[in-house]
Amino acid sequence: MKARLNIAVTGLNAIDSPGPGVPVIRCLREAASFECRITGLSYETLEPGIYMHELVDKTYQIPYPSAGTEALYERLAYIQSREQLDLVIPNFDAELFSFILLEKRLLEMGIHSFLPTREQFEARHKFNLADFGETHGLLVPESKTLFHAGELIEAEETFDFPFVVKGKFYDAGIAYNREQALTYFNKISGKWGLPIIIQKYIKGTEFNVAGLGDGKGNRIAAVPMRKQYITDKGKAWGGIVVEDERLLDLTDRFIGETKWRGAFELELMQGEDQELYIMEINPRIPAWIYLTAGVGQNIPEALTRLAMGESVKPFPTYTGGKMFIRYSWDMIVDHSEFQEISIRGEL
Amino acid sequence: MKIKSNIAISDSGLLFNPGSGESYSVNPTGAEIIRMIRENKTDHEIRDYFLAHYQTDTSTFEKDFHDFVQLLKQQLILDLSDESTT
Amino acid sequence: MSTSDGIEKKRYERPVIRKLEGGVPGKFGARAAMTPLTHIDGLSVSGLIEQFGSPLFVISERSIRSTFRKAQAAFTTRYPRVQFAWSYKTNYLDAVCKIYHQEGSWAEVVSGFEYEKALRNGVPGKKIIFNGPDKTMDDLSLAIRNDSLIHIDHLDELYMLGGLAENLGIRPKVAIRVNMDTGVYPMWDRFGFNYENGQAWDALNKIMRSGKLELVGLHTHIGTFMLSPSAYAMAAYKLADLAIGLQxxxxxxxxxxxxxxxxxxxxxxxxxxxxxxxxxxGFDDFAEAITSTLLNASFVNNELPLLILETGRALVDEAGYLLGTVIANKRTSQGKRTTIIDIGVNLLFTAFWYDHKISPAQSFTEYTEETTLYGPLCMNIDVIRDSANLPLLNKGDHLVIHHTGAYNLTQWMQFITLRPKVVLIDQEGKPHVIRDNEHMETLTGLEHTPAHLTSFEL
Structure with a gap:
């Protein structure tokens, strides 16, 4: 008989800039090696996944990361007393830190997880990316961290226009001249604070790799994809699997060097010099993860098995010639359900 | 003062206004006041009830009651067309 | 409280109504984030306020000692020779300083006033570290005669010390303060001598060649509220480099x-x-960064220098509580809830840069309101929290502001009213007033009115 696992999943915001929760759940539902009950964890009351009862068995609201790990821990302890969870898969950047901090304590109450270490999580931060590249011999675009606007002028000596002006957490703009650079500097630092990162602008083709490392330096899964259609929010609305050994080699080097533990997404740019640059490393499952299940590498399933302590063999191949096209549809929901999650925090 | 007739309030303190589509959460004290307004109790009756059953004093309650009624008006939960009669 | 017919009256909570919006998280978790703090070290908050007044600073001796021991353990388990020196400017109430001295801390002072306070507290002169840019001739003479450790901030001080040494016929024990780039912003380069541009070596050469001063140490202080342990590793590396260079x-x-x-x-x-x-x-992170750098440095004969730490804020912040009372609830013109409490920014200076954690001191329900917390001063900048999701506080309710032990009791201002008492709760849970509240005479006693201004008619 197949094992039956109770798996908690966050990121149920399947909206136009979607969280990965719903696609992760679809992968888990299709897992060949186990059956599952899905417990949704939501922050807001209008996350569509809450109302998708064919995918999510029960949803609980959890406190925002800004409330602190103790608040999250207490809420999860309550949920655990009702649900007997086996595993949690957090899917938001902003919450990962809290789950990493709580990993051991959650395991003590029986909730497994399979996350990057705190060091891995911090090393790949945007403002640490240049050091990260240097330490691990990985190619990242040249960048510089600035603490005051005056440094922009010095930076012009090493960076040709256009270059990218990036915020500490979010926001970026491509500056074609000094005035634009200064405008972005002021705008972004006003919103997200200092420092500001300026980065060499690399023109080229963007590739993404969704992958899974076992924490010992082995690649368990990796599926490279090229975005075909991008929304005005920069999200892929369609993408195609690509078969390029160089992308897998780079992924192997990344995993081997960092001994990455857990799922990740590499955002890569192939420049006009044909070199592959790592633009960003997301320490979590991407929203297009269902494609990986569609081509024979069900990453959420493999991650679940790793988390439960099974040994998992690397996927040898994936199916080529497949693409994903995202769509959205409107559900009809009774208002009482919205009331229920709003007032009781459970549905 | 009248609560609009189509407004529903649940045991758990959820108030739904189908006219605007807005939902509200009301604490037990607030729910009790809304119930009493609905029963056409006067301001004085409501005040006396609270003074008799809760650990509060006249000035605190009157201030809070006034503040709460203002919010109900702002959110169009109280029927304003009825204003002239109160 | 009960009614005339004997029915128990219910606890009153003001009525609230809150719109539910898609983006608004429920009360779940918000409840866990906020629990009432009814007692501090076994004493009830309302009892403390009743006995000593509101507002009231409360310091927990138990917390001071346990935090200190944690910090000490973080360093001593990693490095053989460690000495803490209590930073007087962080909190120089005698009772607080003496707890640290009982725990084995030396004193670290930055003014003649603090220096004398340390002496009065019974700290031996040679266990006082004298930092800061403003040391007068008299201050330095006293420190030299007491064999204290003088940390030189600038060349003018270095020359002044040379002159004093000659006059007094004593060789003062000195260190230089070094500033440096540790990769953090802003770089504190206004104190001491710069490492990168050679100022530090210039000062060291002057000291070594003159022979009038005994160079006993090297000092740095790279910034405040540092969040990056690696900056300390960098600083330790640079000081170790100077020490090895001197050898x-x-x-x-x-x-x-x-x-x-x-x-x-x-x-x-x-x-x-x-x-x-x-x-x-935490302390372990900072200790790891500093000690591993020093242990890996190539000191001649592997002779490890004594490691001195002057940490103040991280040791005492958590031990301090500020207790207060709700004065009134209001709404702004936009309908936003505001609550006025009797704690102003004149007492809670740190409200300017922290979102202090605030706990009501009595039980409450899960209902909350987004509230702006104002202090009682007649001044627009008197804001304790711009926006906090707080339970429904009534006039007269008490609340507790956490983590207020550092800097507030040295930077507080007497403004339009008198400053309150400070109470220490000892390890047995007994309260002691360690600083009295101010009286009219505390202030007017310092004033002098010229004779021609003594009388007037209105």
């Missing part, structure tokens, strides 16, 4: 390396998304 150039071994302070406490900086409690590094 090679002059065959001179410094006795200690003083890493200063600046460790972040558990407070949450304004604008920080995650709470300080979760993200700010």
């Amino acid at each position: 090679q150039r002059y065959n001179h071994t410094v006795k200690y390396i003083d890493m200063g302070g600046g460790f972040a406490s558990r407070n949450t900086l304004k604008g920080s998304y995650l709470p300080g409690q979760d993200v700010n590094p």
Whole structure:
């Protein structure tokens, strides 16, 4: 008989800039090696996944990361007393830190997880990316961290226009001249604070790799994809699997060097010099993860098995010639359900 | 003062206004006041009830009651067309 | 309280109604984030206020000692020779200083006033570290005669010390303060001598060649509320490099390396998304960065210098509570809830840069309101929290502001009213007034009215 696992999943915001929760759940539902009950964890009351009862068995609201790990821990302890969870898969950047901090304590109450270490999580931060590249011999675009606007002028000596002006957490703009650079500097630092990162602008083709490392330096899964259609929010609305050994080699080097533990997404740019640059490393499952299940590498399933302590063999191949096209549809929901999650925090 | 007739309030303190589509959460004290307004109790009756059953004093309650009624008006939960009669 | 017919009256909570919006998280978790703090070290908050007044600063001796021991353990388990020196400017109430001295801390002072306070407290002169840019001739003479450790901030001081040494016929024990680039912003380069541009070596050469001063240590203090342990590793590396250079150039071994302070406490900086409690590094992180750098440095004969730490904020912040009372509830013209409390920014100076954690001191329900907390001063900048999701507080309710032990009791201002009492709760849970509230005479006693201004008619 197949094992039956109770798996908690966050990121149920399947909206136009979607969280990965719903696609992760679809992968888990299709897992060949186990059956599952899905417990949704939501922050807001209008996350569509809450109302998708064919995918999510029960949803609980959890406190925002800004409330602190103790608040999250207490809420999860309550949920655990009702649900007997086996595993949690957090899917938001902003919450990962809290789950990493709580990993051991959650395991003590029986909730497994399979996350990057705190060091891995911090090393790949945007403002640490240049050091990260240097330490691990990985190619990242040249960048510089600035603490005051005056440094922009010095930076012009090493960076040709256009270059990218990036915020500490979010926001970026491509500056074609000094005035634009200064405008972005002021705008972004006003919103997200200092420092500001300026980065060499690399023109080229963007590739993404969704992958899974076992924490010992082995690649368990990796599926490279090229975005075909991008929304005005920069999200892929369609993408195609690509078969390029160089992308897998780079992924192997990344995993081997960092001994990455857990799922990740590499955002890569192939420049006009044909070199592959790592633009960003997301320490979590991407929203297009269902494609990986569609081509024979069900990453959420493999991650679940790793988390439960099974040994998992690397996927040898994936199916080529497949693409994903995202769509959205409107559900009809009774208002009482919205009331229920709003007032009781459970549905 | 009248609560609009189509407004529903649940045991758990959820108030739904189908006219605007807005939902509200009301604490037990607030729910009790809304119930009493609905029963056409006067301001004085409501005040006396609270003074008799809760650990509060006249000035605190009157201030809070006034503040709460203002919010109900702002959110169009109280029927304003009825204003002239109160 | 009961009614005339004997029915128990219910606890009153003001009525609230709150619109439910898609983006608004429910009360779940918000409840866990906020629990009432009814007692501090076994004493009830309302009892303390009844006995000593509101507002009231409360300091927990138990917390001071346990935090200190944690910090000490973090360093001594990693490095053989460690000495803490209590940073007087962080909190120089005698009772507080003496707890640290009982725990074995030396004194670190930055003015003649603090120096005398340390002496009065019974700290031997040679266990007082004298920092800061403003040391007068008299201050320095006293410090030299007491054999104190003088940390030189600038060349003018260095020359002044040379002159005094000659006059007094004593060789003062000195260190230089070094500033440096440790990769953090802003770089504190206004104190001491710069490492990168050679100022530090220039000062060291002057000291070594003159022979009038005894160079015993090297000192740095890289910033305040530092969130990056790696900056300390960099600073330790640079000081170790100077120490090794002195061995090679002059065959001179410094006795200690003083890493200063600046460790972040558990407070949450304004604008920080995650709470300080979760993200700010702890003593183990700072200790690991500093000690592993020193242990790996190539000191001649592997003679490790004494490691001195002057951390203040991270040791005392958590031990301090500020207790207060709700004065009134209001609404702004936009309908936003505001609550006025009797704690102003004149007492809670740190409200300017932290989102202090605030706990009501009595039980409450899960209903909350987004509230702006104003202090009682007749001044627009008197804001304790711009926006906090707080339970429904009534006039007269008490609340507790956490993590207020550092800097507030040295930087507080007497403004339009008199400052309150400070109470220490000892390890047995007994309260002691360690600073009285001010009286009219406390202030008017300092004033002098010229004779022609004594009378008037209105």
